[in-house]
Amino acid sequence: MGNSNLKLQEEKYENVMKKFKFKESLQHSQLGMVRVYTLKDDNKYSIFEFHKTATTSEEAKLMLAHYKNRKSYNNDYLTQIFFISEQHNQILCQDQTQFIIIGEHFYNNxxxxxxxxxxxxxxxxxxxxxxxxxxxxxxxxxxxxxxxxxxxxxxxxxxxxxxxxxxxxxxxxxxxxxxxxxxxxxxxxxxxxxxxxxxxxxxxxxxxxxxxxxxxxxxxxxxxxxxxxxxxxxxxxxxxxxxxxxxxxxxxxxxxxxxxxxxxxxxxxxxxxxxxxxxxxxxxxxxxxxxxxxxxxxxxxxxxxxxxxxxxxxxxxxxxxxxxxxxxxxxxxxxxxxxxxxxxxxxxx
The missing domain is CATH 1.10.510.10 (Transferase(Phosphotransferase) domain 1)
Known part of the structure; x- marks a missing residue:
């Protein structure tokens, strides 16, 4: 019941997040529920983190390809994704893949x-x-x-x-x-x-x-x-x-x-x-x-x-x-x- 196997990038994820401190969870108008962190050395710079779960291996492949493609976008005026974590879990004998997406967050609009x-x-x-x-x-x-x-x-x-x-x-x-x-x-x-x-x-x-x-x-x-x-x-x-x-x-x-x-x-x-x-x-x-x-x-x-x-x-x-x-x-x-x-x-x- 909930045997979790975090195979990929857990250590990398921790290395990324140690530079930041948690600020709040909020409902983003486009991204839904996100967790917001600020840079420890500069609280003016924020990042968002949201989680998405794929319930089949095919959906996981499509989802990973989607976020990798978006991460490659290079334009000064598009919000950047800079980290994708893929975590495999087994819940009630069902394999699931959870993605953690981290990118730039901006409070003002x-x-x-x-x-x-x-x-x-x-x-x-x-x-x-x-x-x-x-x-x-x-x-x-x-x-x-x-x-x-x-x-x-x-x-x-x-x-x-x-x-x-x-x-x-x-x-x-x-x-x-x-x-x-x-x-x-x-x-x-x-x-x-x-x-x-x-x-x-x-x-x-x-x-x-x-x-x-x-x-x-x-x-x-x-x-x-x-x-x-x-x-x-x-x-x-x-x-x-x-x-x-x-x-x-x-x-x-x-x-x-x-x-x-x-x-x-x-x-x-x-x-x-x-x-x-x-x-x-x-x-x-x-x-x-x-x-x-x-x-x-x-x-x-x-x-x-x-x-x-x-x-x-x-x-x-x-x-x-x-x-x-x-x-x-x-x-x-x-x-x-x-x-x-x-x-x-x-x-x-």
Missing amino acids: IQNEMKNYLSKNYSNTSQQFSETRLWQIVFQIVNACTYLEKNGRNHGEIKSKNIYLHPDQSVKLIEYNFIYGSMNGYQKALLLNDFQYLSPELLKEVRAKNSSPNVDFIKGDVFALGLVLLELASLSSCEQYYDWVSKEVHIDKIIKANDLLLQRGYSTLFTNLIYQMISEVAIRPRFTDLNEVLSHFENEINNNVDFYSKYQMRQSHQFNIQNSIYTQPYQRPGHINQAQSIYLPNGSF
Whole structure:
């Protein structure tokens, strides 16, 4: 009854953990129940530890391959796994394999940063996210999501509370299938009725109760990121633009809210970026497209240089999206021309 045989890496695990001290157990919004430890020499640095059990040898092989593959990911803005322990146990004559996964843990997130601004008198424009800060955030998220896209994955649940902050204020992401077998945001909305920043095409599939939608989930993540940027700049939750009972999103209200960002001092370059992210799926960019455009501004973004005020739209920002399939389903979809997109000296994507 419970004869345990800890074969692999117990000593290595102990060697890793002796550098840390236990702080608390907590319910992580994406990882579930985790144990958090801090570095003995620097309590600002934290790690998480969670346990997952495979009940068959085949599941154990798949699970180990999954975590080893994720451990190999090398991107500055993705949360890192740095240790995997595999322990074999025999319980009631049944062989089980338990995995202990250890990685970076971050207490703070973008939602908390937003709440800090909301706690102040943000009628003063100084009490809001600076545009340079928002360009850093979008650049880092796009960088991480481009890496996932190139590795055949997507984030799957972009929202402000899932965008974590390193102590140096850079972002850190955890994609939905960081944990083997996890559900993405679409599945949570469909099966659990859990609110997500879903795009119109994904909401249509939820209404149809389609468990296997033939939809571009990368572009769904781009839409969600557009809403997160609008949320941060406006300091107002984008949940208000959804009717979650009927599973619809009011694009016209999102456009009006984005227009108001100009009154808060944000540039047309920034508002147009959001417009493109929330445009209809046929013309919405993927992360690789966005990354290509933002790479032109990488040095300015990383060095807090105001580059955005030099690039202005040459036409009204109330572009064809308002006459697109979102509001007039039987019309030919609108197009965003070069003058209405992120304008670069050598053209736009």
